[in-house]
Amino acid sequence: MSTNSTATPTTEHIPGDTDWPYAVLAATCERIGASPEDARLIKFTNNAVFALARDPFVVRIAGSSAIEKRVNKVVSVANWLARHDMPTVRLVEGIEQPMTVDGRLVTVWHKVADVGPQPTGHDLGRIAKRFHALPDAPGSLPKWDQLHSTRTRLATQDVLTGDEHDFLAQTADELEAELAEVDYLLEPGPIHGDVFAGNLIPGPDWPVLCDFDSTCHGPREWDLTPAAVGRLRFHYPVDYHGQLAEAYGLDITTWPGFTVFRRIRELQLVCSVLPVLRSSPRIRDQWRHRFETFRDGDLDAVWTTYT
Template sequence: MLEEDGGVQTDEAIRAAALAAAQVGVPAADPAVVRVGENGVVLLPNAGVLARVVRGPEAIHHVRRELEVAAWLASQEVPATRPVRPAPVVVGPYVVSFWGYLPDGRAADLVTLAESLRLLHGVPRPVGLLPRLSPFARFGEQLDRGAALGAGDRAFLRERRDRLAAQWEQTTFALGETVLHGDAHMENLLVTVDGRRAFVDLETVCVGPPEWDLTLSALYYECGWFTEHEYATFAETYGYDVRLGSAWPVLRQIRMLRMTLWLAQSAGTDAQRRRQLTHRLSTLRDGSAPAGWTGF
């Protein structure tokens, strides 16, 4: 279910992580890629450190903010990944940050996710640190990277974005505004055998309606990725079922648009993903989405 953009490749992630580690004296022998996507994550096992590699010199401002967000979350006793160094390292076109590694970390279950989101949504909003939620952030960039999309598909997705953006501006939310994770799914909350928890991928942390953080689990349930009991327990644990709110139709459509865009960026060389992309576009057009949507 992880949504990755296909931006950083394995070899460049390893090379950038090793060069950055050498600059700051972090042991970098035997690096292992944890994942590559829009960003690369490389394990440096001898140091017990994860190196996160982001492409683009403009990324340094976002990475610095992510490090500041992690420090602020720690001050609020929110379970989140902790940086090993307070500042990023620039290596050519890459920005590398270093984070603590949970060797036995695994994806959380839905109950743990609901509990942790309640905690996160309950902290006071910091002044000047977090951006506001932007539901269509980087839409154009992601659309351009969708090599598997035809001209008609691109026009369809742009029109859909424009219509949903207008609807978003008129939408009201029952739960007010809080600190959000921004991409709240089980793989972005790690748990360990001794009960430690840590939100990861903190670059999406922002301020907005908490319904945004609840929508992915509800939509994944509609996709058939969770059972009715699992989702009902999630909603009961959090204390709110986002599907019952007036904002749900818009939230649902925006998230499906984003999920389709994500897939488009990685479907160009993968036949299975291209088939799923074609299916997602077809069901968006005929209104049957997300029937038949699969996760990757």
């Protein structure tokens, strides 16, 4: 996993965040014989992710019960991808994976030195196409059901008003009905589940894909959706979607089912951080903007990434 981050060192905790990730990091490092000193918090939404400064590791700590249910699958998928020499992040060998530390599930990954060129949408398209062609996927892969995952987050949140919850739940129900009428273009199979530029890390040899929380068996169209929604919602300076479509050979936005997939993706982006929103006050303003524009049907509103 990448070391690229503007995150705060562990010696300077983010105001309003709880201290538990730092305590779990320290206990994890003690167990594996590493040092937590000067570690950097790369990300803290659904997972707390730290890059160690004194060891070539990244420590990933599940931040909610919904995410914890996926950790064993993540380990299985990472090992499967490694067997096929996919350009993906690698678990550290020779230690228990996952491990339970202070009641939290933790995985430890090799740090990727992000010294290569910035990844492009062409890289995304090539990797997605190769991923979709892989054989012998783990038999334990769950079936794609993004709406179920969204409902799980709605059930475990404690920040929404009753009206906000009802709107999101009703939207999920409406989308489930619409999804049943979709005609697909591609054969279903193993999918990464969250193919977008933020999950592609520049490496010394080539970009590598990370984050297998959403990996499952499902419609390949879904792996082409995040980059398309990214262009529509986040207005990135690089047209990752256009490049991905060129490399993969399909522009998903021309598919009639994309309208439904776009709304499912946007609902996911609204609900993804709900279980940790109370403990992560720094992202609340960004979340509020996403929710209100999604609720209001504002298709032109620009969203920002969580930081």
